Amino acid sequence: xxxxxxxxxxxxxxxxxxxxxxxxxxxxxxxxxxxxxxxxxxxxxxxxxxxxxxxxxxxxxxxxxxxxxxxxxxxxxxxxxxxxxxxxxxxxxxxxxxxxxxxxxxxxxxxxxxxxxxxxxxxxxxxxxxxxxxxxxxxxxxxxxxxxxxxxxxxxxxxxxxxxxxxxxxxxxxxxxxxxxxxxxxxxxxxxxxxxxxxxxxxxxxxxxxxxxxxxxxxxxxxxxxxxxxxxxxxxxxxxxxxxxxxxxxxxxxxxxxxxxxxxxxxxxxxxxxxxxxxxxxxxxxxxxxxxxxxxxxxxxxxxxxxxxxxxxxxxxxxxxxxxxxxxxxxxxxxxxxxxxxxxxxxxxxxxxx
Amino acid sequence: xxxxxxxxxxxxxxxxxxxxxxxxxxxxxxxxxxxxxxxxxxxxxxxxxxxxxxxxxxxxxxxxxxxxxxxxxxxxxxxxxxxxxxxxxxxxxxxxxxxxxxxxxxxxxxxxxxxxxxxxxxxxxxxxxxxxxxxxxxxxxxxxxxxxxxxxxxxxxxxxxxxxxxxxxxxxxxxxxxxxxxxxxxxxxxxxxxxxxxxxxxxxxxxxxxxxxxxxxxxxxxxxxxxxxxxxxxxxxxxxxxxxxxxxxxxxxxxxxxxxxxxxxxxxxxxxxxxxxxxxxxxxxxxxxxxxxxxxxxxxxxxxxxxxxxxxxxxxxxxxxxxxxxxxxxxxxxxxxxxxxxxxxxxxxxxxxx
Ligand SMILES: CC(C)[C@H](C(=O)O)[C@@H](O)C(=O)O
Ligand SMILES: CC(C)[C@H](C(=O)O)[C@@H](O)C(=O)O
Numbered sequence: 188x189x190x191x192x193x194x195x196x197x198x199x200x201x202x203x204x205x206x207x208x209x210x211x212x213x214x215x216x217x218x219x220x221x222x223x224x225x226x227x228x229x230x231x232x233x234x235x236x237x238x239x240x241x242x243x244x245x246x247x248x249x250x251x252x253x254x255x256x257x258x259x260x261x262x263x264x265x266x267x268x269x270x271x272x273x274x275x276x277x278x279x280x281x282x283x284x285x286x287x288x289x290x291x292x293x294x295x296x297x298x299x300x301x302x303x304x305x306x307x308x309x310x311x312x313x314x315x316x317x318x319x320x321x322x323x324x325x326x327x328x329x330x331x332x333x334x335x336x337x338x339x340x341x342x343x344x345x346x347x348x349x350x351x352x353x354x355x356x357x358x359x360x361x362x363x364x365x366x367x368x369x370x371x372x373x374x375x376x377x378x379x380x381x382x383x384x385x386x387x388x389x390x391x392x393x394x395x396x397x398x399x400x401x402x403x404x405x406x407x408x409x410x411x412x413x414x415x416x417x418x419x420x421x422x423x424x425x426x427x428x429x430x431x432x433x434x435x436x437x438x439x440x441x442x443x444x445x446x447x448x449x450x451x452x453x454x455x456x457x458x459x460x461x462x463x464x465x466x467x468x469x470x471x472x473x474x475x476x477x478x479x480x481x482x483x484x485x486x487x488x489x490x491x492x493x494x495x496x497x498x499x500x501x502x503x504x505x506x507x508x509x510x511x512x513x514x515x516x517x518x519x520x521x522x523x524x525x526x527x528x529x530x531x532x533x534x535x536x537x538x539x540x541x
Numbered sequence: 542x543x544x545x546x547x548x549x550x551x552x553x554x555x556x557x558x559x560x561x562x563x564x565x566x567x568x569x570x571x572x573x574x575x576x577x578x579x580x581x582x583x584x585x586x587x588x589x590x591x592x593x594x595x596x597x598x599x600x601x602x603x604x605x606x607x608x609x610x611x612x613x614x615x616x617x618x619x620x621x622x623x624x625x626x627x628x629x630x631x632x633x634x635x636x637x638x639x640x641x642x643x644x645x646x647x648x649x650x651x652x653x654x655x656x657x658x659x660x661x662x663x664x665x666x667x668x669x670x671x672x673x674x675x676x677x678x679x680x681x682x683x684x685x686x687x688x689x690x691x692x693x694x695x696x697x698x699x700x701x702x703x704x705x706x707x708x709x710x711x712x713x714x715x716x717x718x719x720x721x722x723x724x725x726x727x728x729x730x731x732x733x734x735x736x737x738x739x740x741x742x743x744x745x746x747x748x749x750x751x752x753x754x755x756x757x758x759x760x761x762x763x764x765x766x767x768x769x770x771x772x773x774x775x776x777x778x779x780x781x782x783x784x785x786x787x788x789x790x791x792x793x794x795x796x797x798x799x800x801x802x803x804x805x806x807x808x809x810x811x812x813x814x815x816x817x818x819x820x821x822x823x824x825x826x827x828x829x830x831x832x833x834x835x836x837x838x839x840x841x842x843x844x845x846x847x848x849x850x851x852x853x854x855x856x857x858x859x860x861x862x863x864x865x866x867x868x869x870x871x872x873x874x875x876x877x878x879x880x881x882x883x884x885x886x887x888x889x890x891x892x893x894x895x
Contacts, residue, residue, distance in 0.1 A: 264733075271733040272740075280734075304771050306660040330699070330737040340704035344737040345684070350694035379618075379625040380634075380788065383684040383698040386626075410788045413767055414796030417658050434734065434764045435789065442768030 190223040191497055194252040195259045198233045200471030201481035202261020208483035208534025213490045215538040220502040232278035234265045243277030257493050258464040262471040283321050286461035288454035290359050291319035295440030300514035303445050313444050315423040318360040319433020321454055323352045326430045346384045357395040360427035364402045367424055374406040375428035416443055448523050451488035465493040482521040483534045484510055509540035544577040545851055548606040549613045552587050554825030555835035556615020562837035562888025567844045569892040574856040586632035588619045597631030611847050612818040616825040637675050640815035642808035644713050645673035649794030654868035657799050667798050669777040672714040673787020675808055677706045680784045700738045711749040714781035718756045721778055728760040729782035770797055802877050805842035819847040836875040837888045838864055863894035
């Protein structure tokens with residue numbers, strides 16, 4: 188029987204506090220469902236490591252974690268101590284690029300016990316996935332500055348879309364839509380304003396749709412799409428977007444379901460050539476770090492996504508069910524959700540219910 | 542006493558239906574406040590004109606409308622009949638570029654009688670401005686495609702930020718913030734992911750802020766900023782963003798206050814070297830065009846913004862007041878807002894109340 192080897196990287200700030208709760212729940216679920224998991228812990232991809240070594244990760248980071256079945260990642264970044272282009276681009280974005288994690292997958296689901304900022308929405312009304320391209324697009328490193336410090340100064344940056352890059356994320360999104368009862372795909376575009384890359388995106392969506400006659404699809408410009416997330420969140424089933432549009436939609440979506448604080452995500456290499464990274468959507472939250480009050484649900488839910496990715500569907504489902512039951516009890520929720528549990532109490536509650 | 546000369550361009554679809562109501566209200570307000578306005582009507586920048594002439598506008602369009610004090614514009618575009626890159630880029634976006642309307646200004650205000658999709662928000666809670674850069678940024682025409690129809694195919698498009706372009710929009714936004722009681726400016730960025738242009742934007746914001754010691758300012762990455770529009774719309778006073786970010790925020794903001802259908806906008810050349818364009822945020826809405834049911838409030842409110850821009854503050858304020866009173870009465874609202882008035886009845890109601 189296969190033993191899964193998971194690389195655990197807590198990172199910075201509340202990452203360090205929520206990872207132990209995520210592991211507690213993963214261990215409980217693994218035990219209950221007869222899944223064998225081994226965890227290897229790493230301290231790099233953090234400010235602490237950078238302070239000691241002058242770099243975010245050791246030179247042989249790929250050798251260290253590249254053969255694991257998955258990476259369980261807390262959060263990275265501490266803007267007051269270290270600039271984003273070092274911390275994020277030296278870890279999180281490096282993983283995405285060098286491990287070819289071209290899918291960023293995030294559920295948008297209204298959970299029991301979490302008050303939605305939207306009026307009159309209840310659990311069940313909002314339940315969709317955002318599929319984000321995770322390696323190219325607007326997050327390119329191509330560009331520069333000319334005529335610095337003069338009135339002629341200008342800066343450019345390219346958005347880059349490759350045929351390979353666009354087609355594979357669309358294929359993933361159409362496959363996901365086809366596997367769901369509603370079979371509905373929505374593409375985020377802005378081809379009326381961004382007049383070269385976005386019409387190309389639209390063109391590839393149309394071509395890919397031909398392979399999926401059972402999937403109903405539509406497209407919205409990103410401006411009205413964000414409006415519709417607020418006005419009609421029940422319209423959506425699978426929403427696919429470029430790196431930037433997916434980034435925006437996968438923060439806005441969780442906000443519409445109450446909080447970024449519980450949202451999970453997967454940075455996925457679907458072919459399994461490289462390990463995928465599972466991490467909560469929230470960041471390292473320096474303002475509340477060290478107090479033991481962070482909400483561990485985003486981290487725990489990311490663990491469920493990791494098990495699902497590994498093919499352990501039952502263990503994954505039992506975690507999601509335990510999250511729902513925990514959130515349903517006010518006393519088991521953390522303070523950000525109007526409860527009074529601390530990080531550990533909330534994590535223990537989920538672990539007991541899996 | 543000065544007579545204002547306004548170029549009126551109804552455009553397409555419901556543009557043709559809401560413009561007459563906007564003019565009715567403008568005439569009423571002008572009469573009441575002793576303002577003298579003359580309207581010149583133009584049929585170009587529309588599908589009808591394109592069908593007849595094979596182009597969106599006559600060659601001498603600048604001579605025809607370039608000396609007016611302002612342009613009062615309905616809506617343009619009809620994707621089923623004419624591609625966006627012809628209709629929009631041949632009119633609306635041409636005005637913005639060639640008349641150097643570098644400010645796109647849109648209020649986000651929760652009005653009486655308009656149900657917000659956000660829970661527990663009432664008029665007064667949400668009241669801010671989105672200031673959008675309107676000529677450069679992500680809407681560039683620079684880029685192209687290589688290796689077409691092969692696996693190596695790729696497409697690029699540049700985002701372009703010039704010192705002149707960034708500084709002047711920031712100056713406008715800081716000036717506006719400084720003129721308001723809260724004196725609070727929020728900048729939309731994404732410098733953690735879009736690593737060349739967005740750090741430049743941040744740099745210019747910091748430099749500009751030095752000239753405005755009385756303005757409190759902050760910045761958010763666009764992903765969490767859209768989330769905060771939903772979770773904390775009361776945090777904002779003036780929000781400034783690039784062409785794309787401003788576009789997104791100025792659809793999302795009005796959605797949070799209930800509907801895109803009543804939102805106005807100004808495409809402004811602050812120096813007055815060229816006429817500014819005032820238009821509703823909604824488009825030509827082919828699906829409901831021709832039925833006389835479109836909501837004219839966005840068009841009417843755009844008229845108030847136009848009078849404000851011309852310096853006629855009292856006349857402008859009287860229109861905004863009349864809009865508030867009209868929206869407060871169910872029977873005077875159009876159907877999209879749960880009322881039963883048609884376009885003309887709603888327009889007449891506002892005109893009577895100015
Ligand atoms: C129609 C489109 C090109 C336009 C834009 O993106 O600028 C519109 O969305 C707007 O906000 O005025
Ligand atoms: C931290 C940042 C670079 C990152 C992104 O924009 O990709 C984050 O917002 C995310 O969504 O994972």
